[in-house]
Amino acid sequence: MRIVSTIIFLLALVPSLSHGHAWLKLRIATTEYAPYTSTDLQHDGYINHIITDALLETGVEVEYVAMPWEKALEATLAGEFDALSYGNFIRSREDEFFHSKPISAESLIFYVNSKYENRQWSELSDIADLKMGITEGYLYNDELATFVKNNKNVVKRATDKENLEALVNGDIDIFPIDELTGWYLLEREFTDAERDEVARITPFISTVTTHLLVPKGKPDSQLILSLFNKGIEELTLEGKLTRFKRLLKEGYYQHPQKKVNYDRR
The missing domain is CATH 3.40.190.10 (Periplasmic binding protein-like II)
Known part of the structure; x- marks a missing residue:
């Protein structure tokens, strides 16, 4: 009950915190999976752009660390990172990770x-x-x-x-x-x-559906999940998720020397 009360209290403060300096910084493991996630892309890719902005809505900053998928899974479960970007919804993964609200489909x-x-x-x-x-x-x-x-x-x-x-x-x-x-x-x-x-x-x-994966059993897991889910709700209400998808299709995130126009399919 104490954890739940703390989360509710912090979320109540979020509107004022999100417009000032970040009060929390998260380290998120990510992978090279263009055009969704990649250090070679604008904002570290389409999905990471959404994650960053969703957490900024709640006054939280993000640092991404890129590595191979298997290593990212292991390191996040070992507590080296606060979350993993990103994963499809898989029931068999629910024993170890919380799935956030959907980022995209x-x-x-x-x-x-x-x-x-x-x-x-x-x-x-x-x-x-x-x-x-x-x-x-x-x-x-x-x-x-x-x-x-x-x-x-x-x-x-x-x-x-x-x-x-x-x-x-x-x-x-x-x-x-x-x-x-x-x-x-x-x-x-x-x-x-x-x-x-x-x-x-x-x-x-x-x-x-794609999700931020938050490891279960960590002290701040429920707080991180709640903050991210609140941020995604705000982006949805503001129409920003639609805007990010449009930017993706227009080639905004891609390396300028080798762009692929997704809308030309």
């Missing part, structure tokens, strides 16, 4: 080698014969995680780019990835001829 899709572009599927079992590539350490959604666990026809690679290269070369047949990341990588890193070797099949797998 994205479509999870399948890319296939072009020889399978007319492949039909309605259940994941329909594609069990295809050699699937997945990115090491990533959890896509609960249904796909279960499928991958029980399917021996799955190979892991370190990055999404490596999986797309394997798809182009025919080393794998199918690869799940969120729509924006897939488009971004194909347009930025591959030639027209290479892109011709890849096709998207329908339907999309699911809609996934």
